[in-house]
Amino acid sequence: MSLRELKNIELQTLNLHEMRDVTTDIIDKKTKKLRDELEELLVQKELIERSLEKKSSELQEAKYTIFNDIESAIDKDDIQTLSKLHQIKLQSIDLFDILGETVEGAIITALEKSKDSEAKELIQEVIKELTYQTIKEGTLNTIRVRKILSTILHSSIDIAEATPNTSEDILEATLRGMRAGLLESIDRFKKRLVYMPLEAKHILIEDYDTIMEDLNQTDTLFLQVVQTQANESDPTIRKILLDINKKMHYDLEELIHISKETAQVMKERFSALAKTAVKKADTALKSETAKEAKRMGIEAWGVAKTALGSAIKSAKSKIDSKK
Numbered sequence: 001m002s003l004r005e006l007k008n009i010e011l012q013t014l015n016l017h018e019m020r021d022v023t024t025d026i027i028d029k030k031t032k033k034l035r036d037e038l039e040e041l042l043v044q045k046e047l048i049e050r051s052l053e054k055k056s057s058e059l060q061e062a063k064y065t066i067f068n069d070i071e072s073a074i075d076k077d078d079i080q081t082l083s084k085l086h087q088i089k090l091q092s093i094d095l096f097d098i099l100g101e102t103v104e105g106a107i108i109t110a111l112e113k114s115k116d117s118e119a120k121e122l123i124q125e126v127i128k129e130l131t132y133q134t135i136k137e138g139t140l141n142t143i144r145v146r147k148i149l150s151t152i153l154h155s156s157i158d159i160a161e162a163t164p165n166t167s168e169d170i171l172e173a174t175l176r177g178m179r180a181g182l183l184e185s186i187d188r189f190k191k192r193l194v195y196m197p198l199e200a201k202h203i204l205i206e207d208y209d210t211i212m213e214d215l216n217q218t219d220t221l222f223l224q225v226v227q228t229q230a231n232e233s234d235p236t237i238r239k240i241l242l243d244i245n246k247k248m249h250y251d252l253e254e255l256i257h258i259s260k261e262t263a264q265v266m267k268e269r270f271s272a273l274a275k276t277a278v279k280k281a282d283t284a285l286k287s288e289t290a291k292e293a294k295r296m297g298i299e300a301w302g303v304a305k306t307a308l309g310s311a312i313k314s315a316k317s318k319i320d321s322k323k
Helices: 016-030 030-073 079-092 096-113 116-136 142-163 162-197 198-203 209-213 219-229 233-245 251-270 288-322
Strands: none
Touching: 016 219, 030 079, 079 116, 079 251, 079 288, 096 116, 096 162, 096 288, 116 142, 116 162, 116 288, 142 209, 142 219, 142 233, 162 219, 162 233, 162 251, 198 219, 209 219, 209 233, 209 251, 219 233
């Protein structure tokens, strides 16, 4: 039916069902071309998304291969050189997809290969590094950050439940590492905002209002992640998490401070342009991804151990020089 034919119908005599049929018929005929074009674009979009996903995976695999080739050329006993390479690898690989398994691999390695006295410090250091490296590679928004923190804490809880004698140390080190990594990534974001040219704003800012809101509630986000994971855990783990959370209250002051500073910098730099801104583990499985994640976890542990060892040596040297 066309609009011209519609004139021959007494619309006031139609009931709701008949009116719907007439209207639908006209809409279908008048919008057929547009709907066909939209359908074609949706098909193209799906193909492009599949292609992007495939290429992204291929890029990751290529990076793994390159790093493995470089590592094969290094003496296995040359710990310093291997640590440098592993640190670069952590900074170059997108950890998001294998984060849970990587965290598990790192914590298990710390427990197995470290002395009891240093395991807690190593876990904190490695969690800090993994949190920072994962967050900094993407947008700073609540959904993404919450997922990263939840994934890290969930994996840590799995290990804590399996090792009850060290569960409190593991969880406290994890929470402190997460907080430090989140703080470092926000601080990095703030520094990039200061020096980033306005014409490049789309690189970091997808949604001005959302990021501003998120920056003003980072402490709430952190506490909510811990509370949610605690609620989903057994009573023993839940009590440990909530007790540690209370003890960390003052530690969150620094996180609040850097977040508000960052929000102020962002407001000063981009508020006038905001409205026109551009928007834009399963370790049981023997898959290559799971194996690589475990490997990344071990390497992350190595990086943390080397960094911690250097810090301790430096501190001892300063103490000895004062004697």
